[in-house]
Amino acid sequence: MFKKMLIRTLIFATLIFIASCASQQPNGEMIFHYQQETQKPYDDVLAELEIAIADHNFRITGHSRVGKVIRDRGTKNFPEYDTLQFCNLTHAKTLLLMSPHAVSYMPCNIVTYEFDGKTIVKTHLLPVDTDNNDLNKFSKKMNKILRQIVDFAVEE
Numbered sequence: 001m002f003k004k005m006l007i008r009t010l011i012f013a014t015l016i017f018i019a020s021c022a023s024q025q026p027n028g029e030m031i032f033h034y035q036q037e038t039q040k041p042y043d044d045v046l047a048e049l050e051i052a053i054a055d056h057n058f059r060i061t062g063h064s065r066v067g068k069v070i071r072d073r074g075t076k077n078f079p080e081y082d083t084l085q086f087c088n089l090t091h092a093k094t095l096l097l098m099s100p101h102a103v104s105y106m107p108c109n110i111v112t113y114e115f116d117g118k119t120i121v122k123t124h125l126l127p128v129d130t131d132n133n134d135l136n137k138f139s140k141k142m143n144k145i146l147r148q149i150v151d152f153a154v155e156e
Helices: 002-021 042-055 066-072 089-098 100-105 133-154
Strands: 032-038 059-064 081-087 108-115 118-125
Touching: 032 133, 042 059, 042 081, 042 108, 042 118, 042 133, 066 081, 081 089, 089 100, 089 133, 108 133, 118 133
Parallel strands: none
Antiparallel strands: 032 118, 059 081, 081 108, 108 118
16 A cells, blocks of 8 residues: 555656656647756755745745655655745736636746755746737746746855
8 A cells, every 4th residue: 555655656746747847838838947056955945945935925835845755655865856836816816817828837836856966946937928918028027036036045
């Protein structure tokens, strides 16, 4: 039973990770990412992300501690992998009124993981080249905020 749950968790985590790496959607829309890395301790980066998210008036809606759960279930020395989801309902309402299809960008999502002795912080950015000028302006504003959140967390 435990082994079956572990396998399901690993498959689920892998699928999420693979999906987050996709650069082009079936409809031809490009998904861009913003990524930074740091030598700061992993837990410090996570704490800084939480502060930056709150400072920009967002609420954390989910925190998946994939790396920790895998280690807790017996895979020693498994690296850190975390996903933070966050949202601001005012921004969400604005976005959805502009484009109901933009729900696929919600909530905002930042992944943090260890790789080659560094902590990597990565988020997807909203599209800025759609046929909807209002959505493009909103996306530029949100992308700036997302970059600020990531930059704050990795700042040494």
